[in-house]
Amino acid sequence: MAEKSSRNKVSIGASSLILIFIVLCMATFGLLSLSSAQGDLKLARRNADAVKGYYEADNKGQQWLKDVDGVLMEEMGKGQDSAQCSLEIKDRLGDLYDRETGLISTDIPMDRGRSLRIELVLMCGEKRYEVKSWYVYNSEEYEIDTSMPVWGGEAPTEG
Structure with missing residues (x-):
């Protein structure tokens, strides 16, 4: 009778352990994939926001360029000498025009402390200006956090 009861016992220990291990591995890999x-x-959304911000600033830059071109077309089309024209352009453009360098420039703020910088070189003749630079730069200063004491490689001095 003892033989009969031992034969009817089902041995499911090893296969259950393997199945539990496989389920735990699949759940772990699923959570890692979700994370x-x-x-x-999140990275794609940040990238999309950055690209959207750039193109919004670029659009404002194109509008600014159109406005400046209109002013230059009006002032340079009057047939005046370049010195008189330069004074009138300075009056119309204000701080945007640097008479000494002949540069017309602006900064268009963007997100995260960045700005779009546009610089135009004032030219004579049919070509009123030339785009010298059109770039994005960090316009805000950032401070490095030095509040955490970090070992600099020097042995402590004993006093």
């Missing part, structure tokens, strides 16, 4: 996908989504 990675959320990180990728």
Whole structure:
């Protein structure tokens, strides 16, 4: 009778352990995939916001360029000498025009402390200006956090 009861016993220990291990591995990999996908989504949204901000600033820059071109067309089309024209352009453009360098420039603020810088070189003749630079730069100063004491490689002095 003892033989009969031992034969009817089902041995499911090893296969259950393997199945539990496989389920735990699949759940762990699933959670890691979900976490990675959320990180990728956040990065994609930040990238989309940055690109959108750049093109909004670029659009404002194109509008500014159109306005400046209109002023230059009006002032240079009057047939005046370049010195008189330069004075009138300075009066119309104000601080945007630097008479000494002949540069017309502006900064268009963007997000995260960045700005779009546009510089035009004032020219004579049919070509009124030339774009010298059109770039994005960090316009805000940032401070490095030095509040955490970090070992600089020097041995402590004993006093």
